[in-house]
Amino acid sequence: MSALVPDGFPDSNTTERSFAEGFPEFFSMEQPLWRRYFSMSKMRDLQEKPELVFEELIPGKPFRPLVYPLTEEKIHQYMETVGDRHPLYVDLQEAKRRGLDSCLAPPGLAAVYARLSYLQDHCMPSGGILLRQEFQFHSPARVGEVLEVRAKVEEAFVDGRGRKRVTFLIEAHRRGGEPVSTIRLYAIWPK
């Protein structure tokens, strides 16, 4: 197996080879970080998903709900990535001291599940611009809960300067229906 191929990559599989040929830059770069962080399954997903094109973004169109479990593993991954080590995410005694019955999930995870909610079946075409974003929190999500995140296109239009403008409305609820967050994401879609 080539030293540049990530661990677990089945070198003898021709299907996988074809996949590798689709990402020549990935396989020619001598960057240990790439091998460390990029799982082949995620790269494969990216290659297989169609791009979410502007013409499909019809106002009112819902995306299929995203089921997003707030596992301890995910919370730790978030904390490690962001460097946010708030005790309420991991210290049950501190949470109880503050009158909570369990640890809280970082509210910033909303930035993660918001994007995932409209890209479960598509990949984002390159060249888009995230213009603006807004969050409303309704109730704290707790570690161990499972969120259901529903996204829909709120607006999609071409503005006076010919730019393709899209607004997504994303609502996360805990199972049972109680709202957790409402997010609006304003973007310029690639041409």
Next chain:
Amino acid sequence: MGTAPGDSLPMITKEIDQERILKWAELSGDFNSLHVDPQYAKKTPFKGTIAHGPMSLAFLNELMMQWAGERWPAGGRLLDVRFRAPIRPGERIRVTGTVKGRLRVEGKTWVECELFIEKPDGVRAVEGRARVPEEE
């Protein structure tokens, strides 16, 4: 927490490097080449990789959790967050804000803050507002 107009929020500093950007890609599923592929990004108008915009939202949420604690996810609002300039690997950014005042909206009294993320050269890469419901 000081809630008088002009009071400063805590200041968080973050070292942005390519490793953190790759970790965010893994967490978020956003493997756009502009963020993760230095060779590709060199050929774009950005001349190199840039951090994902939503990572900045995570930093603003961290700031508000530090300042408002559990009141933040119980009813906070992060409003009109705009991405003004790219944040690049190698930059040390400051995440902070200021209390602007109180206002009455939706039948509640809120403390409103101005938030921003500042790059080493003083440029504000991200700006926005936050509202926290005042304790009854």
